[in-house]
Amino acid sequence: xxxxxxxxxxxxxxxxxxxxxxxxxxxxxxxxxxxxxxxxxxxxxxxxxxxxxxxxxxxxxxxxxxxxxxxxxxxxxxxxxxxxxxxxxxxxxxxxxxxxxxxxxxxxxxxxxxxxxxxxxxxxxxxxxxxxxxxxxxxxxxxxxxxxxxxxxxxxxxxxxxxxxxxxxxxxxxxxxxxxxxxxxxxxxxxxxxxxxxxxxxxxxxxxxxxxxxxxxxxxxxxxxxxxxxxxxxxxxxxxxxxxxxxxxxxxxxxxxxxxxxxxxxxxxxxxxxxxxxxxxxxxxxxxxxxxxxxxxxxxxxxxxxxxxxxxxxxxxxxxxxxxxxxxxxxxxxxxxxxxxxxxxxxxxxxxxxxxxxxxxxxxxxxxxxxxxxxxxxxxxxxxxxxxxxxxxxxxxxxxxxxxxxxxxxxxxxxxxxxxxxxxxxxxxxxxxxxxxxxxxxxxxxxxxxxxxxxxxxxxxxxxxxxxxxxxxxxxxxxxxxxxxxxxxxxxxxxxxxxxxxxxxxxxxxxxxxxxxxxxxxxxxxxxxxxxxxxxxxxxxxxxxxxxxxxxxxxxxxxxxxxxxxxxxxxxxxxxxxxxxxxxxxxxxxxxxxxxxx
Amino acid sequence: xxxxxxxxxxxxxxxxxxxxxxxxxxxxxxxxxxxxxxxxxxxxxxxxxxxxxxxxxxxxxxxxxxxxxxxxxxxxxxxxxxxxxxxxxxxxxxxxxxxxxxxxxxxxxxxxxxxxxxxxxxxxxxxxxxxxxxxxxxxxxxxxxxxxxxxxxxxxxxxxxxxxxxxxxxxxxxxxxxxxxxxxxxxxxxxxxxxxxxxxxxxxxxxxxxxxxxxxxxxxxxxxxxxxxxxxxxxxxxxxxxxxxxxxxxxxxxxxxxxxxxxxxxxxxxxxxxxxxxxxxxxxxxxxxxxxxxxxxxxxxxxxxxxxxxxxxxxxxxxxxxxxxxxxxxxxxxxxxxxxxxxxxxxxxxxxxxxxxxxxxxxxxxxxxxxxxx
Numbered sequence: 001x002x003x004x005x006x007x008x009x010x011x012x013x014x015x016x017x018x019x020x021x022x023x024x025x026x027x028x029x030x031x032x033x034x035x036x037x038x039x040x041x042x043x044x045x046x047x048x049x050x051x052x053x054x055x056x057x058x059x060x061x062x063x064x065x066x067x068x069x070x071x072x073x074x075x076x077x078x079x080x081x082x083x084x085x086x087x088x089x090x091x092x093x094x095x096x097x098x099x100x101x102x103x104x105x106x107x108x109x110x111x112x113x114x115x116x117x118x119x120x121x122x123x124x125x126x127x128x129x130x131x132x133x134x135x136x137x138x139x140x141x142x143x144x145x146x147x148x149x150x151x152x153x154x155x156x157x158x159x160x161x162x163x164x165x166x167x168x169x170x171x172x173x174x175x176x177x178x179x180x181x182x183x184x185x186x187x188x189x190x191x192x193x194x195x196x197x198x199x200x201x202x203x204x205x206x207x208x209x210x211x212x213x214x215x216x217x218x219x220x221x222x223x224x225x226x227x228x229x230x231x232x233x234x235x236x237x238x239x240x241x242x243x244x245x246x247x248x249x250x251x252x253x254x255x256x257x258x259x260x261x262x263x264x265x266x267x268x269x270x271x272x273x274x275x276x277x278x279x280x281x282x283x284x285x286x287x288x289x290x291x292x293x294x295x296x297x298x299x300x301x302x303x304x305x306x307x308x309x310x311x312x313x314x315x316x317x318x319x320x321x322x323x324x325x326x327x328x329x330x331x332x333x334x335x336x337x338x339x340x341x342x343x344x345x346x347x348x349x350x351x352x353x354x355x356x357x358x359x360x361x362x363x364x365x366x367x368x369x370x371x372x373x374x375x376x377x378x379x380x381x382x383x384x385x386x387x388x389x390x391x392x393x394x395x396x397x398x399x400x401x402x403x404x405x406x407x408x409x410x411x412x413x414x415x416x417x418x419x420x421x422x423x424x425x426x427x428x429x430x431x432x433x434x435x436x437x438x439x440x441x442x443x444x445x446x447x448x449x450x451x452x453x454x455x456x457x458x459x460x461x462x463x464x465x466x467x468x469x470x471x472x473x474x475x476x477x478x479x480x481x482x483x484x485x486x487x488x489x490x491x492x493x494x495x496x497x498x499x500x501x502x503x504x505x506x507x508x509x510x511x512x513x514x515x516x517x518x519x520x521x522x523x524x525x526x527x528x529x530x531x532x533x534x535x536x537x538x539x540x541x542x543x544x545x546x547x548x549x550x551x552x553x554x555x556x557x558x559x560x561x562x563x564x565x566x567x568x569x570x571x572x573x574x575x576x577x578x579x580x581x582x583x584x585x586x587x588x589x590x591x592x593x594x595x596x597x598x
Numbered sequence: 599x600x601x602x603x604x605x606x607x608x609x610x611x612x613x614x615x616x617x618x619x620x621x622x623x624x625x626x627x628x629x630x631x632x633x634x635x636x637x638x639x640x641x642x643x644x645x646x647x648x649x650x651x652x653x654x655x656x657x658x659x660x661x662x663x664x665x666x667x668x669x670x671x672x673x674x675x676x677x678x679x680x681x682x683x684x685x686x687x688x689x690x691x692x693x694x695x696x697x698x699x700x701x702x703x704x705x706x707x708x709x710x711x712x713x714x715x716x717x718x719x720x721x722x723x724x725x726x727x728x729x730x731x732x733x734x735x736x737x738x739x740x741x742x743x744x745x746x747x748x749x750x751x752x753x754x755x756x757x758x759x760x761x762x763x764x765x766x767x768x769x770x771x772x773x774x775x776x777x778x779x780x781x782x783x784x785x786x787x788x789x790x791x792x793x794x795x796x797x798x799x800x801x802x803x804x805x806x807x808x809x810x811x812x813x814x815x816x817x818x819x820x821x822x823x824x825x826x827x828x829x830x831x832x833x834x835x836x837x838x839x840x841x842x843x844x845x846x847x848x849x850x851x852x853x854x855x856x857x858x859x860x861x862x863x864x865x866x867x868x869x870x871x872x873x874x875x876x877x878x879x880x881x882x883x884x885x886x887x888x889x890x891x892x893x894x895x896x897x898x899x900x901x902x903x904x905x906x907x908x909x910x911x912x913x914x915x916x917x918x919x920x921x922x923x924x925x926x927x928x929x930x931x932x933x934x935x936x937x938x939x940x941x942x943x944x945x946x947x948x949x950x951x952x953x954x955x956x957x958x959x960x961x962x963x964x965x966x967x968x969x970x971x972x
Contacts, residue, residue, distance in 0.1 A: 086967040110970070117969040121959045128958060132828045132848040193962040200965070314673040343803050344956035351828065454966055565670055 007447040007471040011040040011049070014096040014444070020062050021429055022422040023400055035077075035105075037069050037093045040444070048451070049094055049101035049444040050460060053530035054550055055281040055366070057514045059098035059434050062426060063377060066401035067282040067370045068093060070174040072102060079181025084120035085189075086113045088453045090181070097433030099440055102460070104453045120189075127186050131352035138179050142364045145172050146276070149372035154379040162380050163408055169372035170401070176369040180361065184354075184455075191354035191554070192454050194345040201338040203330055206499070209553045211327050211346060212355035213562050214320040218363040219534045220563065222274045224312045226296065226538055229267060230303035238263045242301040247294040271296070277367040279515055279535045284374050285397045298519040299538035306523045310541045319563050358459075358554055362534045389416040390423070398426040438513040442530075442549060442573060447471050461531075461551040461571035465496060469573040495572045498551065499592035500558035503567035505545040506597065509583045511576055526587060528579045531570075532557040540564045545587040547575045547594050561589075569594055603645035604695040606702065607638045607786070617642040619720030619782040621921050624896075631895060633888070633919050637706055638715065638786030639699040641751055643722055645692055654686055683756040688748055696751065697744045700785070707787050714742045714788040714855075717750040719757055721781050739788060739818060739862035740855055747785060754783045788862075789918045790855075793876035794819030794906035795829055797885050798925055799836075799893040804955070807900065809842065810834045810886035814876045817852035818862050819904055819920070827851055830875050834886040841882060846875050881907065884914050892922055900925040 016039035018024055040049075052072070060068055073093050080090035089105040107113050127134050149169060154162055191212075195205040233239045236259035245253060254260040275290030289296050303310070327346065334342055381393025390396065396404065399419055407414050447470045451462040510525040512518060515535045521527060523542040531550040532539075540546070540560050548557050551570030561568030567589030569575075575594060579585055584597040602617075610618055610626025618626070618640040629635045650658075661679045704713050717738045736757035738750045795814025800807045813829040815821045822829045828847035835842050852867045877885075885905055893901045904920040907913075963972040 086963065086969050113969055114971070117963050117967070117972055120963065120967075125957075125959050130848075136848055136850075189962040189966065190958045192966040193958040196965040197956065197961060311673060311677075314677070315670075318673060340804055341956040343805075345958065345961075347803050348956075348958050 008045060009441050009444045009447070011044045011094075011096075011444045012042065014040040014094075015042055016040070019065060019095060020098075020398075020400070021425045023062065023403070035073075035092050037065055037073050037095060040094050040096060040101075044094060044103075045445055047103055047445050048448050049103045050456070050462065050550075051096075051440055051442050051444075052093075052100045052102045052460075053442075053513075054460065054533065054555070056100040056283075057280065057437065057530065058283075058516070059430060059437055060095070060100060060283070061098070061285045061397040061430055062400045063284045063397045063404075064282050064370075065095075066170070067173055067284060067373060068100065070170075071177045071180070071282050071366075071369075072100075074174065075177030075181045077105075078178050079185055082178075083123050083182060083185040084116040084118075085185050086116045086120060088455075094444075096440055096444065097436060098430055099433060099437055101444060103445075104451070104456060106452065124186050124189055128190055128348060128352050131187075135183065135357075138183065139364055142176060142179065142369075145176075146368065146372075149375075150276070154375060157379070159380065159383040162376055162383065166373065166376035166380055169376050173369050173373055176365050180365045183357065183361065187352055187354035187357055188455055188458075190349055190352045192458070194349050195458075195553075197341060197345050198330075201334060201342060203333070203342075206553050207326060207330070208349075209355045209559065210323060210562060211330070212323075212349055212353050213559065214316060214323045215353060215356040216316070217356060217359040218274075219359055219537050220312070220316075223537055223541065225270050225274060226299045227303055227310050227312065227541065229263075229270060230300050232266055233263055233300060233304060236260075236263045239304045242297060243304050247297055250294075250297055267293070267296075267300075276371060277363060277534075278371060278374075279367075280533075281366045282370055284370055284377060285394070288371050288374075295515075295518075295535065302519065302521070302523075302538060302542055306542050315563065315565060318565060322562075355554060355559060359534065359556065359559060367534065384416075390420055395420070395423050398423045398430070443470050458552040458554045461498060461548075461555060463498060463552060463571055465498070466571045466573050469496075492574070492578050493596045495575055495578055495594050497547070497569040497572035497575070497592050497594070498553065498558075499588075499590055500551070500553065500555070500570045501546075501561035501566065501568035502590040503545070503565070504586070504588045504590070505567050506584065506586045507544050509547075509579045509581060509585045510543075511579055511581045513576060526585060528575050528585075530576055531555065532560070540566065545589070546570075547572060547579070547585075547587055549573055549576050603642060603692050604699040605640050605642060606699060607635075607640070610640060616722065617644050617782065618784070619643065619722050621718070621720040621923065622782060622784045624923065625784070625786075625921055628892070628895075628919060628922065633892070634915070634917065635919050636716075636787040636789050637703060638784060639703060640720065641692075641696060641783040641785070643782040645695075649689060649692060650683070650686055654682060657682060680756040684752050686752070688752065693744075693748060696748060696785075700744050700747060703785070703787065709787075711743070714740050715747065716784075716786050716788050717741050717747060717754055718784045718786065719754040719781055720784050737820075739820065739853075740860055742860070751783045751785075755781050757781075786920075789906045789920070790909045791818045791906040792816070792909040792916075793881075794904070794920075795822040795876070797889040797903045797905060798900070799889050799903070800900045800925060801833065802902075802925060808836055810836050810889055812877070812882050812885055813847075814905075815847070815849050815852055816867060816871045816874075816876045817854045819906060820853040820862060821849075821851055821864060823904065830877065832877070832882045834883060836886070836890055839883050839887065841879055844875065844879075844882075846873060848872075849876075877907070878913075881913060881917065884917060888917070888919070892919070896922070896924070 019039055072091055076090035080088055087107055089107055091102050091104055094101045094103065107116060152165060154165065195208045198208050199205045233242055238254050238257050238260050241250060241253040241257060251264065254264055271290050271293055275293065276288055278286045278288050279295060280286055330342065331339060377396050378393050381390065381396040384390050385393050403414060403419055407416060407419060447467055450464060451457060456462045505526065507524060507526045509528050510521050511528045512521065513530060518536060518539055521539050521543060524544055526545040526547065527539060527543045528547045531548045533556055537560055541564065543566065545566050546557050546561050546568040548570040549572055551557055555570055557568055557570055567587050569587055569589060569592050572594060579596060586595045586597055605618060607626050607629055610622060611630060612623050612627040614626065615623035622640045625635055658679055661675050664675060704710050707713055719736055736754055738753065741747055741750050793814050793816055795812065798811045801809050801811050812832045813822055815827050815829045821827045827849045829849065830847045831845045833842045834840065849867055849872060851864050853862050853864055856863045889901065889903050892903060901922045902925040903922040906918045906920055908916045908918060963969045
């Protein structure tokens, strides 16, 4: 293959004028810094686009596109603007059908880079100097908003009152996402400074996230509680009901057992504290655990299928010992000014710790911020369905925010009859693209030699290795019109990625492309997936290794694998295409390799 | 043997490190040199040698030389060893010796049966100059009564076999194969701490020997030592005794005695104490002055010192020193020079611009975002 011509995965087949049948975006309706969520256009062939299966694996309904706009698009762009990140104006999104691709916007003039650098220092330094107080303030703001929304009794409100709540909920959602990116850019700078310093003084940058591991997060506490509930299920003899049968009637089957109501009492107490979370970021159409605890019940069932429990205390203690041993070893290799700089960078990152926050914030922002919007939307839908404007409350998921606001405000450019008529087509469109999701290419557009945005490298895993694999694939697949991956991966038995957590394991692979299939994972298997998020964490208690298409040193799978002490390789680009469920594979988490044995 | 098994603190000197562990040996020496420390006694490592029957020791040796892959297996081995040690009944001569020492302590402190103590592991190999074993072994705070003390003595001994401690030992050495008699246990009166924390006779981050750093929180010191809070932080100029910086930490939790559990537990800090510094400036300066003298007594090696302020005593009688040890971060590596032979001495002048402090923002602009001219 030629090294000169750029590799392009054409976006052509995804080019649309409308985001969904019957929806044209109103021009200038939102104050975007750099650009809203759009369908692909031919001009997008000039740039790279990464499928964000890390955050959005199943596709977006129209109502979720407003929350996506707020989050990864507007929130990232405003955050990058206010913090003044010098090389990037944040991320921007395109949809292939209903599926999310992410790109970045470079700052391309020297004057702008310099001006942003100057204000970046002014903005970031005081926050890093006292990150504890700063995060306590932001977390407090988010928590008080949740206290407000969670305590509203929507069932007794009138339709105008609910409409007001929905507007408030959207406003809060947008604010939460600004906080997300403000904090993220500040912490990323701190982390990456440590990373580059480590490289400069003869350590490896990839060690840095290990130096910062071992902190307890909301999610490790959730897992610990789920294991405790599994133990309790054994003690109270309700485990059989949790391990068999359909989740729909699991509750009633448990309740019928002699100690069933005791166990359900503990489970409900768990939900009241840990249940305000949904399975995917920005998804209005997915219930919280409090609404539908099926994912939590599955986790308990999976833990029960493992003969012994998991000692979180011991695992964390061992992870901390390993971390401290690595820090000590690093210190022994250094002296003088380099040791001093290392200690200062470490101290700064221990208080303003991106590796910790990258997990912890999901509970306060990613997996929770859209729940007030969802609740108010469904409640409003109930009124509208009883008035005959729509046939089902969930029909509102298939209207865009701009359409709903227009018709609700009575401004009168659209009627309920027109909107209602489009909903069946849109439901079909969503289902069509949901099925196509797993076969979409991991990247579209022109695959670059390097990606300058450090977040894309460390969080999304767009390393040189990843890009090289993608370019190789594009070359191999260029002659065929099918999915780029299919032709490029035939006959491949060894793949390379980022060595995220050490150890060597051989075992049977289980390929999972969406979190909804996580219950298929059997104890002792090796998980192979696009990427993991916090909802995948319970699986780490039963798997023996983890392999992901996406990801860098800071991705969820890397962090959690280290906590659980299992080998992990991320950023392989093609693992889910090369490996099939049932394959026997060998994962080397130190070398960053995965080999298909049979 | 029984007269060797338990030793009052007043009889312990630095030279006893080989039987009571460096931690208790230094504390005994500190008391003998006139510093105010909590009274107590030590159960010696020798006692353990006479305690575990041969078959139990054989089993331990087997567990710790067994090949282990990954922390899961290490944890399983450690669990077995811990359960084995915890389950061994103490011989009557050792129970009697502890009971006698405890009766003497109850009478010396005048607290009788109401006396609460800290039961602390004191590892003989704890203070390797290269590897800091800080916090690797267990401490139990708030224990009272002989039966409970005996139980926690066993737990302390057993804690030498946690996966945590073992991972450390396998990496950095220590007894190998793991011997069973290298942990002693200290039993010390629990100082009813209003505030507690640590003091360093140099800046642990920069290595600057010209300052003393004090960190503390309300309540017992475990919240600071375990790194669970952002403590209050002071730097004090050692030559002038002047407080150079004072930063009140975002202290959200504290270690406090819980009457329910009879133990010191981590709990939310009462609202009226958050945002309040846990020491007065006089107390900060006093702790630093004493810390400098402790360093002097320790042959000038920089020290890491734990202190506590007793709730019910007037200052400065209220200031107790709980332990001290060489500060490992800097003494393990090259101690930064304050002057260069044959060149101009820098002394306490501003730092050489060629040896810059690390500023994450400037570094990120230059090396991460690669902004020209930054």
